[in-house]
Amino acid sequence: EIVMTQSPGTLSVSPGERATLSCRASQSVSSDLAWYQQRPGQAPRLLIYGASTRATGVPARFSGSRSGTEFTLTISSLQSEDFAVYYCQQYNNWPRTFGQGTKVEIK
Amino acid sequence: QVQLQESGPGLVKPSQTLSLTCTVSGGAISSDVYYWSWIRQAPEKGLEWIGYAYYSGHTYYNPSLTGRLTISVDTSKNQFSLQLSSVTAADTAVYYCARERKYRLPGAPESFDIWGQGTMVTVSS
Numbered sequence: 478e479i480v481m482t483q484s485p486g487t488l489s490v491s492p493g494e495r496a497t498l499s500c501r502a503s504q505s506v507s508s509d510l511a512w513y514q515q516r517p518g519q520a521p522r523l524l525i526y527g528a529s530t531r532a533t534g535v536p537a538r539f540s541g542s543r544s545g546t547e548f549t550l551t552i553s554s555l556q557s558e559d560f561a562v563y564y565c566q567q568y569n570n571w572p573r574t575f576g577q578g579t580k581v582e583i584k
Numbered sequence: 585q586v587q588l589q590e591s592g593p594g595l596v597k598p599s600q601t602l603s604l605t606c607t608v609s610g611g612a613i614s615s616d617v618y619y620w621s622w623i624r625q626a627p628e629k630g631l632e633w634i635g636y637a638y639y640s641g642h643t644y645y646n647p648s649l650t651g652r653l654t655i656s657v658d659t660s661k662n663q664f665s666l667q668l669s670s671v672t673a674a675d676t677a678v679y680y681c682a683r684e685r686k687y688r689l690p691g692a693p694e695s696f697d698i699w700g701q702g703t704m705v706t707v708s709s
Contacts, residue, residue, distance in 0.1 A: 478647070511695035513631075520680055520699040521631065532693050564631055568684070568695045572646045573621075573633040 479503050479567050483576035489584040490555050498579045500565035502546040509569035512541055512550045515578075516561045524563075525550065555581070586611040588681045588700035596675075596707050602668040606681030606700055607661075614639045614659040619684045621696065622655060622666045624677040632677075636684070637664050671707045678702040 480503040490496045500510070508528040513521035523532045525541040528548055538553040552559055560583055565576040592604035606620070613620060622634040635645035637655040645653045654667040668675060682696040 509694070513696075520702050521696070522699075523693060523695065523697050526694040526697075532697065566631070566695060571644055572635075572648075573684075573695075575631040575633070577630045 478572055479506060479570050479574050481565055481567055481574050481576035483563075483565055483579050485579060486577070487580045487582060489582050491584045492557060493554050494584075496552040496555055496559075496581055498550040498552075498563055498581070500548040500550070500576050502548070502567055505546055506567040506569035508543055509567055510541075510543065510548050511566045511568060512539075512548075513564045513566065514559075514561050515564065516558075521564060552581070586683065586698055588683065588698060590679060590681050590700045590703040592679075592703060592705070594704055594706060596671055596705060597709050598672055598707055599670055602666070602671050602675060602705055602707070604666045604679055604681075604703065604705070605663050606665070607663050608683075609662070612659075613657060613662045613664060616640075617685060617687055619686050620655075620657065620664045621682045621684055623680045623682055623696070623699075625680070625702075626674075626677045629677075634666065634668075634679075638686070673707050676705065676707045678704050 482501045484499045510528045512525040515521045528543040529541040542549045562578045562580045587609045589607045596602045619636040621636040637643045637657045652669045657664045680702045681700045683698040
């Protein structure tokens with residue numbers, strides 16, 4: 478199975494600052510990469526698919542990019558509601574696999 | 585809009601079978617466009633994809649769970665179900681159902697675009 482590795486495990490950021498989250502796939506997944514946001518007590522919410530396409534209703538401050546098997550989620554200016562855990566997930570191969578998550582916390 | 589809702593017992597005894605149902609509202613599970621998946625999250629842990637069922641009855645399971653797992657679709661009730669046998673404490677988790685598009689279309693979201701709210705299942709005697 479494809480292993481997804483996220484870094485860092487925790488990111489401490491001040492409101493209004495930029496956050497950069499990374500995800501690496503153990504082999505090529507093309508651009509079949511999604512990002513999810515999970516707030517405490519809630520189900521994950523799809524943010525980005527196709528490595529860089531925002532899902533419906535996702536603010537423009539969220540952006541995704543790809544370089545080979547390295548993927549990045551950038552939140553340009555953190556708002557209070559953005560402090561959450563973020564997961565990457567590949568959907569190029571079965572079984573579908575997720576990264577272990579990056580927690581974005583208030584600095 | 586399409587909504588998913590999980591239901592089932594919150595407590596299961598070790599060695600017994602965990603059974604959950606996901607009810608789909610606002611859309612037909614018999615659509616050939618989507619896979620219907622189960623995903624779980626152990627306490628304070630990450631997400632683990634369990635498996636999917638397709639409207640035709642075709643299934644695919646995570647190899648880590650094959651042998652204990654059955655996922656089925658009931659198109660007459662617009663539901664799909666999960667059965668996990670011989671459970672242990674390691675199966676304690678929040679279980680989510682989710683939808684994934686099978687066929688890609690420009691402008692249509694990919695991967696797990698709609699999730700249920702999740703249901704907590706504890707395995708304990």
